[in-house]
Amino acid sequence: MLGFMHVCEKRSACFWKYRTKRLLLMFLAMAFFVVLSRGLAVASEACATQASEKSIKIVCPTAGDVYREGDICRIRWEAKGVEKVSIAVAVGGKDRGMLESDVGKTVFDAEKGFFEWKIPLGFVTSFGVDKSDNVRIMLMDADDPDLFAVSDSFTIEGRVKPPAEFLDLHDSSDFEHAIKVYYGQIQEGKYAEAFKLLSPEKITMTYADGAAQSFGPRPDYSVWLKGAENIRGVELLEIKEVRPPERELEILGIRLFEVTLKVDLEEGKNWPMPSGEVAYFLYMARGSDGKIWILDIGTGP
Numbered sequence: 001m002l003g004f005m006h007v008c009e010k011r012s013a014c015f016w017k018y019r020t021k022r023l024l025l026m027f028l029a030m031a032f033f034v035v036l037s038r039g040l041a042v043a044s045e046a047c048a049t050q051a052s053e054k055s056i057k058i059v060c061p062t063a064g065d066v067y068r069e070g071d072i073c074r075i076r077w078e079a080k081g082v083e084k085v086s087i088a089v090a091v092g093g094k095d096r097g098m099l100e101s102d103v104g105k106t107v108f109d110a111e112k113g114f115f116e117w118k119i120p121l122g123f124v125t126s127f128g129v130d131k132s133d134n135v136r137i138m139l140m141d142a143d144d145p146d147l148f149a150v151s152d153s154f155t156i157e158g159r160v161k162p163p164a165e166f167l168d169l170h171d172s173s174d175f176e177h178a179i180k181v182y183y184g185q186i187q188e189g190k191y192a193e194a195f196k197l198l199s200p201e202k203i204t205m206t207y208a209d210g211a212a213q214s215f216g217p218r219p220d221y222s223v224w225l226k227g228a229e230n231i232r233g234v235e236l237l238e239i240k241e242v243r244p245p246e247r248e249l250e251i252l253g254i255r256l257f258e259v260t261l262k263v264d265l266e267e268g269k270n271w272p273m274p275s276g277e278v279a280y281f282l283y284m285a286r287g288s289d290g291k292i293w294i295l296d297i298g299t300g301p
Contacts, residue, residue: 054081056110056139056149063152069125069159073117075099077139077149079110084142087115091124091156092134097217100200103192104221107142120200122287125158132156175255175284176239178292183261187234191225198224199285199293205248213246215283215295233264237277244283245301256301257282 059076067073075087084107087099098106099117108115124132133155140148178197185194198218206212218224238260244250258281265275283295 054141054144054147055079056082056085056141056147058137058139058149058151061137061151061154063154065154066157067119067155068157069119069121069123071119073119074114075117075137075139076114077110078113082110082141082143082147084108085110086140086142086145087117088138088140089117090136090138091127091132096123100221102196104195104218104224110141119156121159121291124156130158174286175241175257175292178284178294179239179257179259179282180236182294183234183236183259186228186231191228192221194228195221195224197292197294199295203295205252213249230266231263232266235262236260237262242281242301249283253285254295255284257284258301 055078057078059078061067061073061075077085079085086107089096089099099115100106101108101115124135134153135156136153137151138148139151182194182197185191195218199215200217202214202217204212204214236259238258240258240260242256242258244254244256249256258279260277260279262277263275279299281298281301283297284292285295286292
């Protein structure tokens with residue numbers, strides 16, 4: 001009997017020892033699981049926080065929106081952790097360049113949240129189509145182009161053709177008036193208005209022999225302004241239309257004018273030419289909206 005009790009006591013001690021050890025292991029496992037779970041949660045929160053530090057979302061335009069050339073397209077966005085943004089546009093998957101403000105800025109305050117883009121006349125119709133249903137806006141962090149957002153496809157339609165009187169290729173009076181306005185605004189210090197007469201589009205023509213000629217887009221406004229501000233006074237002496245050196249330009253309606261100016265530059269300045277009487281050659285064209293653009297200004301045809 002005593003032996004039996006001794007054995008039971010021994011077995012009971014072993015049982016409780018085993019059970020205590022098992023409970024301790026379970027407790028440690030649970031504690032480890034809690035710590036691990038908290039660690040993973042903290043790590044997940046850290047990753048989510050890091051991922052959400054910077055973000056860009058385009059609110060407008062949206063899929064199915066329809067605009068017409070000449071309309072104001074109000075581009076709206078939501079940005080987090082971003083200071084400056086740049087905006088690009090593509091038509092049919094082809095890059096049409098960066099959008100810019102009236103004064104040539106291509107970087108905008110992200111916090112503002114919107115940009116009003118006046119769709120140029122001929123923006124899609126100049127490519128021989130009536131409309132495009134595959135226009136997209138790309139918004140990107142100006143400091144980190146890898147962070148960007150792309151809008152859904154929307155539509156831009158052309159407008160009706162301008163009245164026939166705007167398309168008279170033999171009338172020079174409107175071109176001469178545009179030249180007078182351009183230099184008159186520079187004389188009056190209305191630089192932003194003068195700058196708007198310079199064509200924002202690049203035009204490239206390839207001839208039958210494989211040669212090509214390009215008229216680049218207007219320069220950056222700040223670069224152009226440095227030169228314009230050097231001019232203390234400009235007097236328009238003569239405007240004379242001359243024939244373009246290539247017949248193809250004439251066929252396309254591109255006009256060439258020789259303009260004689262008397263320029264008074266700031267002391268010590270020599271841009272683009274010295275003070276005094278100078279001659280410039282202006283390539284010009286009339287858009288589909290009837291507006292006249294200055295394509296290029298040079299010292300020779």
